Amino acid sequence: MSHGKIREDKTCLNCGHQVEERFCPHCGQENIESRHPFYYLFTHFFEDFTHYDGQFWGTMKNLLFKPGRLTKIYLEGKRAQFVPPVKLYIFISFVTFLFISFQVANMDFGKQGAGKEKITKKELQEKVIGDESVQKLLKESPEIAKADSLTGGALKKALDTANASANDKKNDIDVENILQSKSITKSIGLQSMEDFDRREEKNGHKYETFRPFIAKIFEMEEKGLSPREITNLFIKSSIHNLPKALFLYLPLFAFLLWIFHSKRKWWYFDHGVFTLHYFSFLLLLTLLLFVAQKLLSYFEGSGFAIAMNGLFITAATIYAGCYFFIAHYRTYRTHPALTIIVGAVLFAINTILFTLLLMGLGIISFLLMH
Structure with a gap:
């Protein structure tokens, strides 16, 4: 029940019957003034819900x-x-x-x-050196610079940071940008949707149900996410x-x-x-x-x-x-x-x-x- 002012006129505005007290005995409408301040639009619901x-x-x-x-x-x-x-x-x-x-x-x-993701130098070095793709590059090319050209500079940057001076006071380094260069699709060995379709042809379409989901991930990664x-x-x-x-x-x-x-x-x-x-x-x-x-x-x-x-x-x-x-x-x-x-x-x-x-x-x- 609201706290609106009761009308002096005892005729129900809804059905026209006489209202003896606050509510119409015929339709149940509350016989209160029909004009209210603007805030009443917002408070009426809560008043009605949490009435006294x-x-x-x-x-x-x-x-x-x-x-x-x-x-x-x-x-x-x-x-x-x-x-x-x-x-x-x-x-x-x-x-x-x-x-x-x-x-x-x-x-x-x-x-x-x-805060940003942190990792110690030792952990980063183990992560980089232990990565299969890095090991493959190191084996295939004796020159770090040549191998680095295949990774867009990420390998050199990671190795340089991991082998920084031991006297450096900051033992924790920010590798968020390095880790963000990896993608979900590449982590599961996919280069493109064509690559996924070729694999599905060979595997008898085992994971065909996941195709829309993977396609969406590729789409979002192309947007830089x-x-x-x-x-x-x-x-x-x-x-x-x-x-x-x-x-x-x-x-x-x-x-x-x-x-x-x-x-x-x-x-x-x-x-x-x-x-x-x-x-x-x-x-x-x-x-x-x-x-x-x-x-x-x-x-x-x-x-x-x-x-x-x-x-x-x-x-x-x-x-x-x-x-x-x-x-x-x-x-x-x-x-x-x-x-x-x-x-x-x-x-x-x-x-x-x-x-x-x-x-x-x-x-x-x-x-x-x-």
Whole structure:
């Protein structure tokens, strides 16, 4: 219910019936002034969702700390005291992915640690000398300069850096530009799509299904993208597809619940309500986890932040798993042993299927990327 001013005129603007108090007894519309300040357009939704009677906050508390209670009460027909399942899922999904989208935009999933990638001289020398292509060049040509002409100067630069003076105070060197000269396709021995097609002819088209994906990698490498940047794009496309994946997976999750439970006692609708509440919980937990990581990012590099981040992730993962079993038991009232068995099977199946769905959507988005 909003906090709008009640109209002096008691005639409902919607249906014309007389309104004795705040709401029309005929159509249910609130009899408040129809003209509002501009900010009302933005605050009305949240006022309506979090209205003063505590429906929203009571729903949040039960959703987080009382597994299965919302589902049980809703299926019993007591539906006025809590936010409806669909409305709850849409709201939490919107807030969660709005927050995550801002965080993911600034993330670099290819970096190992903060700052540019570093490596010691000894490690670089072992990496360069141990590389098969470098060994081949050294064997074929006694002159480093001649061999270097085949690598565009990368070999000479790497060797010069690796053999720098031992008195140099900077024992760590920046090799990001050197490592970026490598590509994903060349690391698997491919020079072009024609090369891939020739190999497929010889191998009986074993990896033909990967052809669009490899073609896309070639396309992105031609644009100058490094392996790290390509990896970033793929991971970010998968994360941005998470809302779609969850929405598409909702009916399948409910369908699997329907398969494993009595068809006479439980309707597909009942499993849908359980699914909406459980997915809302997962989204809310994810949101809280991202908020915690954002706060810890201000202490980046400290042992406390690293320890707390690991603790939060571990605790959230364990709680999400336990939550499912507790909610399942309280909703369906099956024997504890049966709850554990059925829950474990459902958990394993859903984890595999959802991972495949998310990867599939990520690949499709990656292939359609311009």
